[in-house]
Amino acid sequence: MSSNGIRDRVAIVGMGCTPFGERWDKGVDDLLIDAAKEAIASAGVTLDDIDAFWLGTMTSGTSGITLSKPLKIDYKPVTRVENFCATGSEAFRNACYAVASGAYDLAMAIGVEKLKDTGYSGLTGIRPVGDGTDAALSSPAAFSFVAPSYADRYGVDPEEMKQVMSRIAWKNHRNGAVNPRAQFRKEISMETITRSPLVAGNLGVYDCSGVSDGSAAAIICRAEDAHRYSDNPLYVKALSFVAGPGGGFIDPDYDYTTFPEVVRSAEDAYQQAGITDPRASLAMAEVHDCFTPTELVLMEDMRFSERGLGWKDVLAGTFDRDGELPVNPDGGLKSFGHPIGASGLRMLFECWLQLRGEAPPERQIATVAEGRTLGLTHNLGGAPGECVSFVSIVGPDLAD
Amino acid sequence: MTDGIVSWGSYLPYWRLQRSAIGASLGGPAGRGSRSVASYDEDTTTMGLEAGRRALAALDGPVPEDLFFATPAPAYLDKTNATAIHGALELPGWAGAYDMIGSVRSSVGALRAARGVAGDHRAVAVLSDLRTGLAGGSEERDSGDGAVALVFGADDDDAVVAEWIAHAGTTAEFLDRWRTPGETDSKVWEERFGQEVYVPLVHQAWSEALKSAGVTATEVDHVAVVGLHTRAVGAVRTSLGVRPEAVVADRAATVGNLGAAEPGAALADMLERAEPGALLALVVVADGADVVLLRATDALPAARQARHAAGLADVADQAASGPGDLPYARFLTWRGALLREPPRRPDPERPGAPATWRSTPWKGGFEASDCRSCGFRHLPPARVCLRCRTIDEMDRVRLADVGGRVATYTVDRLAFSMSPPVIGAVVDFDGGGRYRCEMTDADPDAVAIGTRVEMVFRRLNTAKGVHNYFWKARPVDVPGDADDEGEDA
Numbered sequence: 001m002s003s004n005g006i007r008d009r010v011a012i013v014g015m016g017c018t019p020f021g022e023r024w025d026k027g028v029d030d031l032l033i034d035a036a037k038e039a040i041a042s043a044g045v046t047l048d049d050i051d052a053f054w055l056g057t058m059t060s061g062t063s064g065i066t067l068s069k070p071l072k073i074d075y076k077p078v079t080r081v082e083n084f085c086a087t088g089s090e091a092f093r094n095a096c097y098a099v100a101s102g103a104y105d106l107a108m109a110i111g112v113e114k115l116k117d118t119g120y121s122g123l124t125g126i127r128p129v130g131d132g133t134d135a136a137l138s139s140p141a142a143f144s145f146v147a148p149s150y151a152d153r154y155g156v157d158p159e160e161m162k163q164v165m166s167r168i169a170w171k172n173h174r175n176g177a178v179n180p181r182a183q184f185r186k187e188i189s190m191e192t193i194t195r196s197p198l199v200a201g202n203l204g205v206y207d208c209s210g211v212s213d214g215s216a217a218a219i220i221c222r223a224e225d226a227h228r229y230s231d232n233p234l235y236v237k238a239l240s241f242v243a244g245p246g247g248g249f250i251d252p253d254y255d256y257t258t259f260p261e262v263v264r265s266a267e268d269a270y271q272q273a274g275i276t277d278p279r280a281s282l283a284m285a286e287v288h289d290c291f292t293p294t295e296l297v298l299m300e301d302m303r304f305s306e307r308g309l310g311w312k313d314v315l316a317g318t319f320d321r322d323g324e325l326p327v328n329p330d331g332g333l334k335s336f337g338h339p340i341g342a343s344g345l346r347m348l349f350e351c352w353l354q355l356r357g358e359a360p361p362e363r364q365i366a367t368v369a370e371g372r373t374l375g376l377t378h379n380l381g382g383a384p385g386e387c388v389s390f391v392s393i394v395g396p397d398l399a400d
Numbered sequence: 401m402t403d404g405i406v407s408w409g410s411y412l413p414y415w416r417l418q419r420s421a422i423g424a425s426l427g428g429p430a431g432r433g434s435r436s437v438a439s440y441d442e443d444t445t446t447m448g449l450e451a452g453r454r455a456l457a458a459l460d461g462p463v464p465e466d467l468f469f470a471t472p473a474p475a476y477l478d479k480t481n482a483t484a485i486h487g488a489l490e491l492p493g494w495a496g497a498y499d500m501i502g503s504v505r506s507s508v509g510a511l512r513a514a515r516g517v518a519g520d521h522r523a524v525a526v527l528s529d530l531r532t533g534l535a536g537g538s539e540e541r542d543s544g545d546g547a548v549a550l551v552f553g554a555d556d557d558d559a560v561v562a563e564w565i566a567h568a569g570t571t572a573e574f575l576d577r578w579r580t581p582g583e584t585d586s587k588v589w590e591e592r593f594g595q596e597v598y599v600p601l602v603h604q605a606w607s608e609a610l611k612s613a614g615v616t617a618t619e620v621d622h623v624a625v626v627g628l629h630t631r632a633v634g635a636v637r638t639s640l641g642v643r644p645e646a647v648v649a650d651r652a653a654t655v656g657n658l659g660a661a662e663p664g665a666a667l668a669d670m671l672e673r674a675e676p677g678a679l680l681a682l683v684v685v686a687d688g689a690d691v692v693l694l695r696a697t698d699a700l701p702a703a704r705q706a707r708h709a710a711g712l713a714d715v716a717d718q719a720a721s722g723p724g725d726l727p728y729a730r731f732l733t734w735r736g737a738l739l740r741e742p743p744r745r746p747d748p749e750r751p752g753a754p755a756t757w758r759s760t761p762w763k764g765g766f767e768a769s770d771c772r773s774c775g776f777r778h779l780p781p782a783r784v785c786l787r788c789r790t791i792d793e794m795d796r797v798r799l800a801d802v803g804g805r806v807a808t809y810t811v812d813r814l815a816f817s818m819s820p821p822v823i824g825a826v827v828d829f830d831g832g833g834r835y836r837c838e839m840t841d842a843d844p845d846a847v848a849i850g851t852r853v854e855m856v857f858r859r860l861n862t863a864k865g866v867h868n869y870f871w872k873a874r875p876v877d878v879p880g881d882a883d884d885e886g887e888d889a
Binding site for chain 1: 743744745746748749750751752755756758759762763777778779780786807808810811812813814815816822824826828832833834835836838860861868870
């Protein structure tokens with residue numbers, strides 16, 4: 001596979017992100033307008049200045065009109081994209097490529113999802129008419145295969161495994177507690193997390209991300225134009241995306257302790273960005289913590305931890321906000337919920353704040369002051385064995 | 401040329417409801433014994449298919465080219481139910497499949513229809529019933545659910561295990577029991593009236609059958625009298641003039657009266673006991689009377705051995721097993737008599753007719769595809785090989801009858817089910833292949849990695865009136881199923 005990347009060819013010059021949560025007060029249009037308004041203000045531009053738009057949403061609308069109508073966009077290209085949980089990131093990735101190609105000078109990537117209007121708990125998908133033979137397992141159930149397999153493979157005692165999972169939830173809720181945009185802004189005790197009612201397998205309620213509404217947006221221009229809009233832009237170092245062959249459900253060799261799609265996309269991104277040791281190079285990572293065991297396996301799939309040792313790093317606090325490599329310093333999906341189209345851009349928004357020193361002091365990560373500059377965002381969409389994975393790497397400095 | 405039964409298969413569902421549980425819930429008398437209960441994901445079609453699979457599993461020689469499906473509780477009207485069984489058994493496309501809907505008597509019609517074509521080709525009669533009734537009533541208490549399949553053929557390959565000697569019947573129009581379409585509770589007239597009408601009708605048919613066969617009542621070695629009119633059946637049993645020990649016991653105490661499946665269960669039970677040469681009689685008391693006389697052949701013992709070797713359980717063994725702790729509230733929920741609060745999740749989607757039709761070998765026959773180039777097995781069948789990426793070089797293989805083991809599993813408390821929680825299992829099949837599916841007839845606390853499973857045909861859900869049939873895995877060491885010896889062998 002040849003993946004050349006567009007390292008340092010485009011930059012983010014403005015971002016916006018709505019508060020996430022049960023936004024009974026806001027419709028899809030309102031959320032889009034709020035995120036777009038904040039993003040253009042941040043870049044110091046108007047909607048008129050933007051040449052093309054990429055909208056990510058899975059269930060809250062179809063076609064570019066979902067965006068062009070509320071924003072009253074004047075006869076410009078608006079592309080609606082969907083790629084499971086990486087939908088927002090996919091909007092960003094394609095907007096970046098459009099700008100890098102020279103087709104447009106200024107593009108907006110925006111994502112939105114309005115999950116709470118459905119009246120259902122958990123995610124609801126839109127499926128094509130089929131033969132009815134798909135096993136109707138819920139997402140928590142599909143991911144619940146991971147924890148026991150991991151514990152079995154690496155000899156982690158089930159009780160200890162539950163502690164590891166709870167520690168991840170505890171960390172992300174602790175981070176979200178001080179983030180005004182988060183859906184859940186409260187620390188949750190280890191005991192409460194560990195004892196929460198079971199949803200699937202040994203996943204309790206607190207091992208699962210929430211369901212929320214939200215929107216986030218980014219303004220993208222060519223790197224050489226960045227300083228026309230911003231004194232401190234973020235340059236795109238890597239963008240990778242893979243869709244797997246979906247063999248995990250039928251391959252007897254698959255053991256649910258890794259997501260091959262994530263391994264592939266992370267390695268591609270590291271290669272694009274020139275990173276050899278991600279744990280030592282990254283200032284932070286925003287990863288797809290849809291369920292606590294997912295985050296654990298991601299630490300190993302993205303080489304933040306050695307195989308089989310991620311659980312020890314979790315317990316050691318390596319990925320805490322004040323740890324060696326802060327993971328989900330904004331609170332992650334655990335604290336924000338997961339409005340599909342918005343999540344990827346929400347992760348970028350945290351990089352935007354942290355890497356440029358704009359995060360409030362009470363939740364500023366220390367790694368930036370220590371001289372690390374790169375942030376990573378990641379989404380996983382689908383289920384273990386059958387998924388897509390996205391990784392981006394961004395940073396405020398142009399490479400030599 | 402003689403003809404008759406060449407194979408049989410019986411299916412009694414896993415669950416048993418203690419009659420005492422009804423009394424305990426409703427405050428009535430305790431009641432004795434238990435009844436068999438079709439699970440929430442079973443209906444007369446799925447039970448019929450299971451019985452059919454078992455009949456065919458022990459069958460040597462040609463497959464049936466006609467299928468007659470009898471049930472008073474069809475899953476569909478207007479649409480033929482026998483076609484789902486035909487499809488899941490993967491009978492040839494030219495083989496017929498016909499429903500006989502409406503009463504216990506339809507089962508006799510199915511048996512006679514199957515036997516009627518046996519001189520030309522083999523045919524299978526599938527008798528299936530899911531008995532309902534109002535809460536606390538005798539219909540609910542004394543009935544049971546189950547299915548039996550009997551394959552008929554001629555003796556050109558010495559396959560006939562019971563030769564069809566004679567049939568005689570009487571037909572009468574009178575109100576014994578009735579139920580209008582859509583209702584779940586049958587009405588019955590005063591019992592003494594039915595007895596008065598039935599007994600002479602049976603005696604007339606009985607005499608005709610004996611005369612036609614050229615035998616006397618005392619020559620009959622085993623006689624089973626079946627019917628839903630308990631009082632008439634009882635009176636007939638003691639008035640046929642047979643030797644007292646010839647009257648075979650029913651399974652009222654353990655599984656209840658199987659209604660339209662009861663004639664089949666009685667026949668299967670006699671075939672599982674009779675010596676070669678024994679004269680068997682089936683007496684069906686339903687809207688008249690039917691008497692069938694059969695003679696066990698020398699092929700019967702070998703057929704029984706083959707069945708046991710294949711892990712097929714006898715009716716008596718199935719009747720004697722099954723977990724007896726089904727809560728009455730769960731039984732009522734399964735039968736739709738207790739409307740429960742659903743989870744706040746979307747309703748299941750209706751499967752599409754064209755997509756379902758295209759995937760018939762997968763959905764009905766649980767066919768996988770094996771890559772000719774590297775051997776990798778795909779479920780569902782794929783055109784491009786996952787391992788070596790070869791395109792369109794696949795062989796189909798049916799895995800419906802192949803066992804497997806649980807590679808991993810989970811208990812899903814969020815997914816919609818009539819009987820939560822859903823158990824999801826990743827199954828590795830013997831000889832290769834992995835699939836993720838639902839488990840059924842299983843206790844979440846008893847499932848473990850390594851648990852042996854078999855595939856069973858179930859109704860996943862019903863959406864907009866469409867029954868979504870597909871395969872689930874169930875533990876094989878459950879009571880009422882293939883015994884462990886057969887499985888290990």
